[in-house]
Amino acid sequence: MTLSAIAKPILYSYWRSSCSWRVRIALNLKEIPYDIKPISLIKSGGEQHCNEYREVNPMEQVPALQIDGHTLIESLAIMHYLEETRPQRPLLPQDVHKRAKVREICEIICSGIQPLQNLIVLIHVGEEKKKEWAQHWITRGFRAVEKVLSTSAGKYCVGDEITMADCCLVPQVFNARRFHVDLRPYPIILRIDRELESNPAFRAAHPSNQPDCPPELPNK
Ligand SMILES: N[C@@H](CCC(=O)N[C@@H](CS)C(=O)NCC(=O)O)C(=O)O
Numbered sequence: 001m002t003l004s005a006i007a008k009p010i011l012y013s014y015w016r017s018s019c020s021w022r023v024r025i026a027l028n029l030k031e032i033p034y035d036i037k038p039i040s041l042i043k044s045g046g047e048q049h050c051n052e053y054r055e056v057n058p059m060e061q062v063p064a065l066q067i068d069g070h071t072l073i074e075s076l077a078i079m080h081y082l083e084e085t086r087p088q089r090p091l092l093p094q095d096v097h098k099r100a101k102v103r104e105i106c107e108i109i110c111s112g113i114q115p116l117q118n119l120i121v122l123i124h125v126g127e128e129k130k131k132e133w134a135q136h137w138i139t140r141g142f143r144a145v146e147k148v149l150s151t152s153a154g155k156y157c158v159g160d161e162i163t164m165a166d167c168c169l170v171p172q173v174f175n176a177r178r179f180h181v182d183l184r185p186y187p188i189i190l191r192i193d194r195e196l197e198s199n200p201a202f203r204a205a206h207p208s209n210q211p212d213c214p215p216e217l218p219n220k
Contacts, residue, residue, distance in 0.1 A: 009067040015210035018171030020063040024205035038212035105165035113141035
């Protein structure tokens with residue numbers, strides 16, 4: 001085994017980034033120890049845009065994970081890599097139909113919601129319009145997620161085991177709250193979010209428990 005394969009993984013992360021949070025949950029669930037290298041998305045116009053970090057992630061976004069001598073970007077690709085290399089505590093069900101449902105929910109969130117309310121898009125939309133814009137896209141996506149969950153959910157998003165879909169859902173609910181989205185029309189989403197609130201892997205990954213979370217913030 002090479003040295004790089006046994007080195008502790010390094011996660012480039014921002015405390016409030018929902019995409020970093022997905023990966024933090026997956027690492028925690030699989031009990032993979034890792035170090036965090038904070039990348040501030042706001043300091044000095046955003047550290048994600050500096051030359052040094054662009055070498056790590058050419059998309060100038062977090063997360064990125066250094067693991068097994070590789071640098072990986074894209075939260076879903078990272079979670080799949082973890083699943084394929086660290087099969088302990090699986091994040092995908094055995095059943096192929098259930099797997100498809102997990103991927104469906106992940107895609108709605110990771111392609112259909114989060115990119116539209118990402119920082120770089122909101123900056124483009126402008127201060128005045130950004131709240132309404134984010135609410136629009138989160139609401140549209142959550143309508144679809146709630147519908148899918150109405151047939152897929154058990155205790156969690158798909159059945160009674162925690163999957164990648166749950167890793168994506170909880171951070172997106174946090175974002176929805178940040179933008180004051182009315183969540184009352186989504187009782188299944190709310191129930192699952194509540195269910196996972198006290199799970200240790202989810203708690204440890206929460207923004208308020210990150211080393212770069214500003215100390216003045218509530219819940220810290
Ligand atoms: N598809 C990417 C999206 C990554 C992404 O949008 N990251 C956000 C934080 S959640 C970011 O770094 N935003 C910085 C920016 O918009 O400048 C993934 O899933 O990893």
